[in-house]
Amino acid sequence: MKNFWKLVLTALFAISLLAACGGGDTDNGADSTVDGDDNDAEETTDDVTEEQIGSEDAEVELVFWEFGNTGYDVLIEEYVEENPHVSINLINQDQNDLHDNLFTSLSAGSGAPDITMVEDAQIGRFLTAEDRFHNLYDLGAADVEGEFLDWVWQDAQSGDGSFQFGLPTDIGPxxxxxxxxxxxxxxxxxxxxxxxxxxxxxxxxxxxxxxxxxxxxxxxxxxxxxxxxxxxxxxxxxxxxxxxxxxxxxxxxxxxxxxxxxxxxxxxxxxxxxxxxxxxxxxxxxxxxxxxxxxxxxxxxxxxxxxxxxxxxxxxxxxxxxxWGGSFLTLPSENENQEEAYKFISWLTAPEQQFKAFQGYGLFPSAPSVYEMAEFQEYEDPYFGGINTAEIFAEAAESVVPSxxxxxxxxxxxxxxxxxxxxxxxxxxxxxxxxxxxxxxxxxxxx
Missing domain, CATH: 3.40.190.10 (Periplasmic binding protein-like II)
Structure with a gap:
């Protein structure tokens, strides 16, 4: 089993880790499509893929905007299997287009999704628009705050600490x-x-x-x-x-x-x-x-x-x-499925799912409890001389100061x-x- 996990983790770090990260306006070369399974519900344009995951008869449909090569489609399949009353329309866009489209829809008061990723460098663009987002503290975010690194949690918080815009996904120590x-x-x-x-x-x-x-x-x-x-x-x-x-x-x-x-x-x-x-x-x-x-x-x-x-x-x-990089999951306030949306994003960003995203797509976790998992601590990367690079990144992540x-x-x-x-x-x-x-x-x- 130990050798199996080493093989899995070696494979994931061979993947280009440009997934849900990036820095500011820089074109980081991230793939703007999701590598999901082929199915009849998936539609593709030049810069957008759309995939309906879950039963067509589900009571609740959540629209989820994402960017990058996250592998979240695989985790969503797991979620809707456990929660068959929910289906999720996953729409993947170019990173810059997503943020521009979000800004436009929030300004217009219509067209925003139930859930949207916001890149770390872009979150400040929306911090003055509290009325356009659900405050995650009102939905129970205080109960999970301790699962995340302090500094990354604060990156998506109002200056006075009373409003939480998003739950952290990956980071870029x-x-x-x-x-x-x-x-x-x-x-x-x-x-x-x-x-x-x-x-x-x-x-x-x-x-x-x-x-x-x-x-x-x-x-x-x-x-x-x-x-x-x-x-x-x-x-x-x-x-x-x-x-x-x-x-x-x-x-x-x-x-x-x-x-x-x-x-x-x-x-x-x-x-x-x-x-x-x-x-x-x-x-x-x-x-x-x-x-x-x-x-x-x-x-x-x-x-x-x-x-x-x-x-x-x-x-x-x-x-x-x-x-440098990372993202948050936020809930625009024009939509009324906030309880179901919050339940999903709190599941997706929980340590167990962050570890799966790390395994599958190399998204570096913002939940430090992942750093204590045996498979994480045993990782070795032959490209970098066989050292445990995951441990070095974890040490860096835990030394970042809030600002x-x-x-x-x-x-x-x-x-x-x-x-x-x-x-x-x-x-x-x-x-x-x-x-x-x-x-x-x-x-x-x-x-």
Whole structure:
């Protein structure tokens, strides 16, 4: 049985983990169709699949919008078998289309589904529309709150904590993937234990970046933007307080994160390689950069573009972790099946089902009790040298600190990324910082 579970878990991590994750407006390459069984109830268009699961005579039909390659159709089959009075119309859309369609339907007051996924980076877009969603606390969410990591639960919560928009599904804890060959060429022990000891702080990361570049000519990593993200996500406050007070200009941690990236650019040890470009994919295999700071779901991309086993390994980030991606299940308020809808989403996000989604599609669980399951703890990935990658991601997930984002987090964050890009292109760092602040104020005035 132990060997069976190792085979199952090895297979799941060979799948590209782009399923229900992603980051902001970035096209993460996720498949926008569900790999369900063929049946007469399934309809397909260019970007949408629709599948009616359950009896046509069911008393309650729930419409469920999803994106990505989640495998939820398989779990829904299990649910409707146990609850034959319910059928579920599962509609899979492109991630960006789903969020735009949801925004449009909520604004119009009609057309929203009973249940919809909302990606972590998009949840802030809807936090000011409490009247358009059911408060899950009114439906019993307080009873399951303790099953989830605190920080991910808070990501879908109003600033005062009184309104819960969604139940968490998967998450994207961030770690440091690294090339063992580049570290060894630079004279370092490349085992995860040694690298973790070598790079305990961001000062250590900076020094190792200099050492690797001097010894091998390789960059430490592909993108200053992702270094900024990693440091930003370790802060307990970023751009807004839970009362939506704008604090960017007073938050020394954000300026320090920006300056850190600027210093890496000044040293010429960090890349400016746009994500999802041919150059970025090629860099995973040609050793042009030594490390990648990314989430659990990115490992499938690394495997696809650098297929040789044992070259890449991973360890935790210096000084903590962050999260990139994941999603929530929410209930738009225009529909009246909220009790049945809540019963279903609380079942789908329970630890038992999260473990099944992890087994089948690599969705990394937001319920920490899954991390204690024997099959999870025994997992080994030969691609990463036989280490237990699931355990490393779990350690990262449990070290993420809660930080309020708010509805305007990503518009502000986009302006900082533009400043970083401009610095990489040769702009003056302080001038770009001041120009960014001007743009941010303009953005907030239009909100």
């Amino acid at each position: 961030t770690v440091m993937f690294y090339r063992t060959d580049v570290l060894e060429e630079a004279g370092f022990d490349s085992s995860p234990e040694a690298v973790s000891e070598l790079i305990q702080t961001w000062d250590d990361f900076y020094q190792v970046a200099l050492d690797i570049n001097e010894a091998t000519g390789a960059l430490i990593t592909d993108s200053g933007e992702l270094v900024y993200n990693a440091r930003r996500d370790q802060l307990t406050e970023t751009y807004f307080t839970p009362e939506d007070e704008f604090i960017l200009e007073e938050n020394s941690g954000i300026k320090e994160s920006y300056d850190y990236v600027v210093d890496l650019y000044d040293e010429g040890v960090v890349g400016d390689i746009p994500l999802w470009t041919p150059e970025w994919f090629a860099g995973m295999d040609d050793a042009s950069y030594a490390a990648f700071l990314g989430p659990a779901w990115i490992q499938g991309v690394i495997k696809d573009n650098s297929p040789e086993e044992g070259v890449w390994s991973m360890t935790t980030l210096p000084e903590g972790a962050g999260n 309020y984002k708010g509805a305007s987090f990503y518009p502000v964050d986009d302006e900082i990324k533009e400043a970083i890009d401009n610095v990489a292109a040769g702009g003056d760092p302080e001038e770009e910082w001041e120009a960014m602040l001007d743009r941010v104020h303009s953005v907030l005035e239009r909100q």
